[in-house]
Amino acid sequence: MVNGILGTTKDWKFGAEQFVKQLPDKVIVHCSERNVSKLTLDGIDVMGERLAEEVVELIQRNPEARKISFVGHSMGGLVARYAIGRLYRPPKSDNTEEGSNDASDGDSRGTICGLEAMNFITVATPHLGSRGNNQVPFLFGVTAIEKVATYVIHWIFRRTGRHLFLTDAEKDEVPLLRRLVDDCGDLHFMSALSTFHRRATYANVGYDHIVGWRTASIRRICDLPK
Incomplete structure (x- = not known):
């Protein structure tokens, strides 16, 4: 579970407790600790690398784990998207003949650090x-203010602000x-996202003053419920 900008592990306290309550002895719930408070201003790529390292260490401490899911809040969803791109492992097609039914679904889809990818969920991302x-x-939708x-x-949210407002690219970069x-190098x-059995985005239709409905749900304004 990955927190948003200026957030901490405490943001997920209630949610983590509910997962454990509903699925006792079946899940390992981990609230990311590497990107909290001012560390969330270092940039999505830097935070994504930290999260990827944290996931690897968590898996090493829990060798019995076979499946993995991610839940990200706000900017945490972007950090998780970056991290899975680093953790993705391609299908082991070289170990099985084409068309063979012996390959596991995880092998045929690729994995996230060797684990079967189950759910990728973002909330107001x-x-x-x-x-x-x-x-x-x-x-307020005022074009002049939005341009300013x-x-x-970046004066407020530093490198992360540049990423969120798409002003981080140098000349000839994206x-x-x-x-x-x-996929990028x-x-x-995208290959990592495609490995998950379920992918879901949740957005606030109203009363979210920081993350708009369109960007969180990846929908057009005409799709907004009346």
């Missing part, structure tokens, strides 16, 4: 970034959030 009309509701925010957000929609972002 700005998948499309925070740049654009009404992507950050408390800016693009240039000053912003990080746009790179997350494809040794980071297999």
Whole structure:
């Protein structure tokens, strides 16, 4: 479970307790500890690398684990998307003949650090970034204010702010959030997502003043419930 910007492990305390309560002795619930408070301002890629290292260490401490799921809140969903791109392992097609029924589903789909990928869930995560009309509701949809925010957000949220507002790209480069929609070198972002049996995004239709409905649900404004 991955917290959002300026968040801590305490943000997931209630949720973690409910998982354990509903599935006692069946799940290992871990609230990420590597990216908390001001460390969440270091950039999505830096946090993603930290999370990937944390997951590897957690798996090593729990060798009985066979499956893995991620739940990310707000920016934590983007961090988790980066981390799984680093942790992705391709299908072991070289160990089985084509068309063989002996390969496990995990092997045929690829794995996340050797584990079968089950659920990838994000809650109020700005998948499309925070740049654009009404992507950050408390800016009131005023174009002038939204443009100013693009240039000053890094003063508040530092490198993470640049990533969220898509201003991190150097000349001839693509912003990080746009790179997350494809495989990029040794980071297999989309291949990793495709390994999960279930993928879900949850968005607040109203009263979320930080993350707009469109960017959290990856939907057009015309799809907003009446």
